Amino acid sequence: MxxxxxxxxxxxxxxxxxxxxxxxQGELEHVNAYTLLVAVALSAQATDAGVNKATRSLFPVADTPQKMLDLGEEGLIAHIKTVGLYPTKARNIMKMARILVDDFGGEVPSSREALVSLPGVGRKTANVVLNAAFGVPxxxxxxxxxxxxxxxxxxxxxxxxxxxxxxxxxxxxxxxxxxxxxxxxxxxxxxxxxxxxxxxxxxxxxxxxxxxxx
The missing domain is CATH 1.10.1670.10 (Helix-hairpin-Helix base-excision DNA repair enzymes (C-terminal))
Structure with a gap:
């Protein structure tokens, strides 16, 4: 050190x-706070390039939590199966979408405490979203x-x-x-x-x- x-x-x-x-700018491609959250969750133990390749077909059909629920877990897996640890990530993303719809009105929360309460979201992911989506340093x-x-x-x-x-x-x-x-x-x-x-x-x-x- x-x-x-x-x-x-x-x-x-x-x-x-x-x-x-x-x-x-960050290198993960996204169109809104929700797709950024999903992209960062997918990026754990994966490259940004690999995540971007998967999400280019995913986000046009699932750019909100409700659309992700409508797509379903199997539909999500079809898009992200090239991303490392995709079964666990798919489960977490679907659970996250359900919580966002049921508890947050379909919106990504702008507090770290709320973000880290979501499945698959740790402090690093929360900080990326706070910074890039909400302008928090x-x-x-x-x-x-x-x-x-x-x-x-x-x-x-x-x-x-x-x-x-x-x-x-x-x-x-x-x-x-x-x-x-x-x-x-x-x-x-x-x-x-x-x-x-x-x-x-x-x-x-x-x-x-x-x-x-x-």
Whole structure:
């Protein structure tokens, strides 16, 4: 774990991220809050590309909880059977749709507590939905963010909750809404797990990773 970077250094890092990519977006395709929720639920232990391939045929016929119920579990499976763990995910999505219709008027709730009460929805999924669908500066810490936060010193922490809190505490408020998008993209394409692409890194001069010059 790299030592925490100074606040000013973190501000300079995110200014560079913003200059390079002013409006970063998540890579999961969706058309509304509900389809985002379904896409994120499907993305567990699966690639965004694989989920997108499945949902391109799913969402045109099931973009609301009621339409998902009308499609039925077997109909859903026909669309998502290429996605890892699809039987469990299909069951959870159908249970989720029923709860959304019965208890939330067919709408996706905008609170973390309500979201994590849904089948198959954990804190990370809830934070993605809060951020992307409702504009809440919630930080969804995945493996990419956890790695980048600890390797660079931007927001070190021993577990995902600690990193989430560190991101919220240490990154300037003006960057909070889009912070997790920048960090995910950086981890996915530059600060990769096995051999980070330090020579081509946008924030190399500010990063605390000791091996960046090797």
């Amino acid at each position: 790299t030592a925490p970077l100074p606040y000013q250094t973190i501000a300079e890092i995110f200014a560079l991220f913003e200059e390079a990519e002013p409006d970063p 919630a930080q969804a810490v995945d493996t990419h963010i956890f790695r980048v936060a600890n390797r660079t010193g931007i927001a070190p922490g021993k577990d995902v909750v600690a990193v989430e809190r560190a991101v919220e505490d240490r990154i300037p408020a003006q960057y909070q809404l889009r912070a997790h998008h920048w960090l995910i993209l950086h981890g996915r394409y530059t600060c990769v797990a096995r051999k980070p692409k330090c020579p081509a890194c946008l924030i190399r001069e500010h990063c605390g990773y000791e091996e960046k010059w090797l």
